[in-house]
Amino acid sequence: MQSKRVFYKAVGVIAGAILLIGGIRDRAHFAHLHATGKIAVVDPISAYTRDSPGMSSTYSADIHFVTDQGVSVSTTRTLSRKLRNDVDARQPVRVLYDPLHPSDFIFEHQQSALGFIVTGMVIAIAVVLFA
Numbered sequence: 001m002q003s004k005r006v007f008y009k010a011v012g013v014i015a016g017a018i019l020l021i022g023g024i025r026d027r028a029h030f031a032h033l034h035a036t037g038k039i040a041v042v043d044p045i046s047a048y049t050r051d052s053p054g055m056s057s058t059y060s061a062d063i064h065f066v067t068d069q070g071v072s073v074s075t076t077r078t079l080s081r082k083l084r085n086d087v088d089a090r091q092p093v094r095v096l097y098d099p100l101h102p103s104d105f106i107f108e109h110q111q112s113a114l115g116f117i118v119t120g121m122v123i124a125i126a127v128v129l130f131a
Helices: 002-036 081-088 114-130
Strands: 038-041 049-051 058-066 072-079 094-098 101-107
Touching: 002 094, 002 101, 002 114, 038 058, 058 094, 072 081, 072 101
Parallel strands: none
Antiparallel strands: 038 094, 049 058, 058 072, 094 101
């Protein structure tokens, strides 16, 4: 019985640590792009696709922009609700890209996933206290 408890605590702490580390890396990546990234305007997005894997829906669109060095970047990305609203209102969409690796970019108003850090900490602490 005691060994099961230790096992569940270890699994919980490891899961929490993975989420915490992933969240910290995500925030560091966002900070890097906000500090060193260049701004580019995405070519107008004419349409986006709704993907409904289950109860929730996600939306994705083909993104294309050209860097200040003339490098063309094209990829498909998931769109946030705010970004979909901007696309629907025909507002310009801007990205921050890494000048050394232009395909590494975030949308200008995109937020990092702070929830991963908080969730990781909550899981790790809860398992240690209650398991």
